[in-house]
Amino acid sequence: MDFSWDLLLNAVASGIMLGGFYAAVAVGITIAFGMLDIVNIAHPAFIILGSFLAYLSINSMGVDPFFAAMLFAVLGFFFGRYFYRAYYHFFEKRGDDSLQGLAFFFGIMFIVEISLVLIFGVDYRLIDLPYLAKTYEIGFVQIPLRLAAPAVVGVLMVLAIQLYLSKTFTGRAIQAVAQDLEAVRFVGANPIKTKEIAFGIAVGTAIIAGMLLIVIQSVEPSIGREFIGRAFAICVLGGMASLPGTLVAAMILGVAETLTSTFLGPSWSPAVAFGLLLLTLAFRPAGIFGR
Structure with missing residues (x-):
């Protein structure tokens, strides 16, 4: 493909907007994995659950998904709290929070996927919001509202x-x-209750990210697996427990993917997340904002 400055600027702008969405996808992983040391492989399944809740909100209830996301995020928060209680009772409390816990989250991921397939089938679904069909132009740069609003x-x-x-x-x-459990107790906080609240926030953000996803593109129940590598790559690249790092890393990944897709072809873009992850582990394991 021939190089042109307007093509480059549009690719960078699209990458920044995509990065804003990726930040929403990865923030829950940063909280669960980076801060709580919980490898929540089921996080993308919760994202897709949020997508289909948004689909139902506008097609069955006539409620704008951006508004409905606030309600569903609250429900996701409370669901996440009870979900963590079960995880703690069966795994963390007994000290079996590594391989068995990982298998537990894999099981949850497939249960959510299969449930969505049984309810909605395997067809792709998309939300059509007329007010998001607009595209603004700033010089040579095009800003599609369908991508800018989720960002x-x-x-x-x-x-x-x-x-x-x-x-x-x-x-x-x-x-x-996650750094010092005893120190948390000394300052008067209940560490289990604290982790419960944090995991609830992580699930709530996944629901919102799912709503943003179905605004950007069509979804089907198994599409969440595409975001596992991206979410963990952003978490590690940003510095594990750093939310500012998550935001910066998401922007880097978004721009890298759009530049790769624009100048090398879309088939290369999925490899970018894993490439960045490998480079980070090799040269800066602590991440951009890691200590």
């Missing part, structure tokens, strides 16, 4: 969670719980 929501969500983690007692306890 803005994703960035705002990450910033809001970072503000909560840094400015509230519970938020600071969440950041500390």
Whole structure:
């Protein structure tokens, strides 16, 4: 493909917008894996669950999915809290929180996928929102609202969670719980309750990310597997427990994917996440914002 500056600028702009969405996808992994040391492989399945909840909200209830996402995110938060209680009772409490816990999350992922297939089938679904069909032009750069709106929501969500983690007692306890469990107890916080709240937030963000996904593209029940590698790559690249790192890493991955897709072909773009992950592990295992 011939090089042109307008093509480059559009690829970078699309990559930044895609990165905003990727940040929404990966923030739950950063919380669960980076802060709580829980390898939640089922996270993409919760994302797809959020996509189909958004699909139902507009097609069955006539409710705008951006509005419905707030309600479903709250329900996801409480579901995540009870989900963590079960995980803690059967695995963490007994010390079996590694391989057996990983198998547990794999099982949950397939249960969610199969349930969605039985309910919705294997057909692709897409949300058609007329007000998102607009495309704005800034010089040579095109800004499709279908991609820009989810990017803005994703960035705002990450910033809001970072503000909560840094400015509230519970938020600071969440950041500390994976580093020093006893220190959390000494300052008067219940570490199990703290991890429960954190995991609830992680699931709530997955529901919102799912709503953003079905706005951007059509989805089917097994498509969430495509985001496993991306989410963990962003988490590691950003610095495991760093939300600012997650945001920066998501932007890097988004731009890298769109540049690869534009100038080398879309078949190469899925390899970018794993390539960046391998380079990070080789040259900076702590990640961009890691200590």
